[in-house]
Amino acid sequence: MSEKFDEIHDVVVVGSGAGGLSAAITAAKAGLDVLVVEKSEYIGGSTAVSGGAMWIPENPHAQKAGHADTREAALIYLEAVLGNRLRPDLMRAFLDNGPEMVRFFERETALKFESRAYSPDYQPEQSGASKGGRTIDPAPYDGNDLGADFALLRPPLKEFTVLGGMMVNRKDIDALVGRFRNLANFKHSAKLLLQYGRDRLRHPRGARLLMGNALAGRLLKSARLAGVDLRTKTAAGALIEQDGAAIGLVVKTPQGERRIGARRGVVLASGGFPANAAMRREHMPHAEVHRSMAPVTDTGDGINLGLSVGGALRDDNIGAAFWTPVSVLKKPDGSEVQFPHLILDRAKPGLIAVDGQGNRFVNEATSYHGFVEAMHASGAVPAFLVCDSVFLRKYGLGLVHPGLKTPKAFVEAGYLFEGDSIAALAGQIGVAMPALSAAVAGMNEAARSGTDAAFGKGSSEYNRYLGDPNNKPNPCLGPIETGPFYAVKVWPGDIGTATGLTCDPQARVLGRDERPIPGLYATGNDMNSIMAGAYPGAGITLGPALTFGFIAGRALAAETDHFPR
Known part of the structure; x- marks a missing residue:
């Protein structure tokens, strides 16, 4: 043999x-x-x-x-x-x-x-x-x-690293964004950066694996x-x-x-x-x-x-497959950068998802798999995640990291849509202004009452787990009211079959x-x-x-x- x-x-x-x-x-x-x-x-x-x-x-x-x-x-x-x-x-x-x-x-x-x-x-x-x-x-x-x-x-994935190769988790992101807010955040951030600096002397990326x-x-x-x-x-x-x-x-x-x-x-x-x-x-x-x-x-x-x-x-x-919504940035050389919207942005207060007509179609805080199931079921392909400037600075949106001074580069690259008003943003993403305006108004009312009667965002234990615990009365509901306003286009995608x-x-x-x-x-x-x-x-x-x-x-x-x- x-x-x-x-x-x-x-x-x-x-x-x-x-x-x-x-x-x-x-x-x-x-x-x-x-x-x-x-x-x-x-x-x-x-x-x-x-x-x-x-x-x-x-x-x-x-x-x-x-x-x-x-x-x-x-x-x-x-x-x-x-x-x-x-x-x-x-x-x-x-x-x-x-x-x-x-x-x-x-x-x-x-x-x-x-x-x-x-x-x-x-x-x-x-x-x-x-x-x-x-x-x-x-x-x-x-x-x-x-x-x-x-x-x-x-x-x-490079999209899950910072500074060209340092892996970070949710705790690290919070500490880095708020590094000057308190001593604990500063110490945590300093430790991460020192370790990353030492690793880069030997490797092309950080060696702290998560x-x-x-x-x-x-x-x-x-x-x-x-x-x-x-x-x-x-x-x-x-x-x-x-x-x-x-x-x-x-x-x-x-x-x-x-x-x-x-x-x-x-x-x-x-x-x-x-x-x-x-x-x-x-x-x-x-x-x-x-x-x-x-x-x-x-x-x-x-x-x-x-x-x-x-x-x-x-x-x-x-x-x-195991679904996730994915946003795409096209680079000047024709290549693409993809970002899976898993857990970092959709459940946070002050974001809605709308279809091609400008209407909400899903509980945005549902699982990434459930979100794409809703895209398939409702025909929301592509869909848009919509927020305001306060949300963008605080939580980030896709490839746009929280705390970024200006999103200009992402707007110029066509990844992020920007409008001084909701009407202007509706024009940018090609949806009906009355529908988008009504969707935003509905979320603003839900943020005040603490209950999303339309889709139940923030109504489950899983929703609230991914929201902002410091946001009251509902960790997943916040207003969209401070311009400029932003949107990112998302497509159905997967993390495996x-x-x-x-x-x-x-x-x-x-x-x-x-x-x-x-x-x-x-x-x-x-x-x-x-x-x-x-x-x-x-x-x-x-x-x-x-x-x-x-x-x-x-x-x-x-x-x-x-x-x-």
């Missing part, structure tokens, strides 16, 4: 995001020889540019944060959100293995987690919803610990410590089959093709298909204007490999006959989302990705070899 391969490993993993590295590390910790092949020049996939949150009910940190979560409550909530699309076998596997996955990685690897004392589920009005505890974050990580591998880690970059960095470190062979610029070309089983992979490298054997199996974890235009047209609404925040290398390679040997896509999801290969509770890819394809596993966005295109809470992509990677790694450790060693 060996003469058919250029090399042989126990396990070959396609993709280096959270799902792929979870499977690789788990299998390697069980004593297997594991190779990870990554098409891009970086390790980390879309995980490295994500928020890094992981939704794991009953995780070991929940009780420490003061939340007595139960498996039963989580299942009640998931049934309420997913309805008849919930697959009980997969959900049981997730709920059973998620807490153990957290314990395993904290015990065996460099991955460390932090609890959120307060982080409501996205549909808090549903039975079983939690106010916190289910979502955990990766602990911040010093990239210097990676040594030379720091250059191998996919950088975060969010998804911290998660990917810790997984990269863990993979190295576990002896996983990591290869970048190595694209998966075709699966090698024998008697209906996946026994290896043809890969494309800068030096040419190589045939790699996999004694136990192949794991598909290449990030789904957000960058595949043909697949977007087939599965997504408004594909011609849709924007994705995922890496451009996420072109459906793993999914297509699975389909090529008889795997099947789920076709009954609520939606094909939900539609993927049908798998069983052991992460094995199922054929069209619903029987496992021997030796073939999938996790991450190559596996159809167990949430079926719904978005119950922060971290429902990475939580299952890590968990089913862990499940796959353990299943591979229990597999028998396809051929002799």
Whole structure:
């Protein structure tokens, strides 16, 4: 058998995001020889540019944060959100293995987690919803610990950094904007800037890693410590089959093709298909204007490999992707800068979203996923986020950071629309002035009363969590009354795809006959989302990705070899 391969490993993993590295590390910790092949020049996939949150009910940190979560409550909530699309076998596997996955990685690897004392589920009005505890974050990580591998880690989105490469979180932003307001803010800001200055003497960006970059960095470190062979610029070309089983992979490298054997199996974890235009047209609404925040290398390679040997896509999801509204700045050279409007601006007091006629169409403080669902349902493509000059200075809007002295450059670039009056702004964005004026007047009345009768902005625990707690009587409602007035255009976009290969509770890819394809596993966005295109809470992509990677790694450790060693 060996003469058919250029090399042989126990396990070959396609993709280096959270799902792929979870499977690789788990299998390697069980004593297997594991190779990870990554098409891009970086390790980390879309995980490295994500928020890094992981939704794991009953995780070991929940009780420490003061939340007595139960498996039963989580299942009640998931049934309420997913309805008849919930697959009980997969959900049981997730709920059973998620807490153990957290314990395993904290015990065996460099991955460390932090609890959120307060982080409501996205549909808090549903039975079983939690106010916190289910979502955990990766602990911040010093990239210097990676040594030379720091250059191998996919950088975060530039739009989520300041000063050319310093990662910041919500606490950091508040401190930096208000650095002269009090001593605590000044000390916090000074510490950040000093550390960033030291890092820039050695690296092209800051080494204080947060969010998804911290998660990917810790997984990269863990993979190295576990002896996983990591290869970048190595694209998966075709699966090698024998008697209906996946026994290896043809890969494309800068030096040419190589045939790699996999004694136990192949794991598909290449990030789904957000960058595949043909697949977007087939599965997504408004594909011609849709924007994705995922890496451009996420072109459906793993999914297509699975389909090529008889795997099947789920076709009954609520939606094909995990949605977010995206604004776009076009640069003079024709390139574009995209910004996902996730949590920083829409829920704040003094902002409304309007459609192409100038009418509000959504609770602006709903989840990013829910916001785009409303865009799709109402035909608000594109939509506009509207605010006044007070809001812009205090909270920022998309690429316009809070505290900016003048937004002139963004106006001149065509990213930000500006008007001295609401009527002038309506003309700038091409909507009917009476409609926009009525929408603004309605929000101003809601700000005074503290109740948004039209769409309920600020009416839920999740809404208020993302608002401004210092704003009374409602943290999400504020007036739009101080000119000049501003708007930014947003398009439907995604942070990853939900539609993927049908798998069983052991992460094995199922054929069209619903029987496992021997030796073939999938996790991450190559596996159809167990949430079926719904978005119950922060971290429902990475939580299952890590968990089913862990499940796959353990299943591979229990597999028998396809051929002799």
